[in-house]
Amino acid sequence: MPAYEYICKDCKKITEVNTSYEKKEKGLDVTCEHCGSKNVGQYFGNMTVTATFPLH
Numbered sequence: 001m002p003a004y005e006y007i008c009k010d011c012k013k014i015t016e017v018n019t020s021y022e023k024k025e026k027g028l029d030v031t032c033e034h035c036g037s038k039n040v041g042q043y044f045g046n047m048t049v050t051a052t053f054p055l056h
């Protein structure tokens with residue numbers, strides 16, 4: 001079962017979610033495990049993030 005990482009836009013912490021690819025494609029309802037926020041986005045790791053979404 002793959003693990004996906006989501007980064008919370010409120011507290012900037014990573015929440016790791018273990019789920020199947022199928023469930024992920026159908027849309028996961030991810031909640032930040034640190035602060036309970038729903039304001040999370042998938043986190044692809046530093047290299048990919050730098051390539052696709054340059055951080056300023």
Ligand SMILES: [Zn+2]
Pocket residue numbers: 008009010011012013032033034035036037
């Ligand atoms: Zn959070």
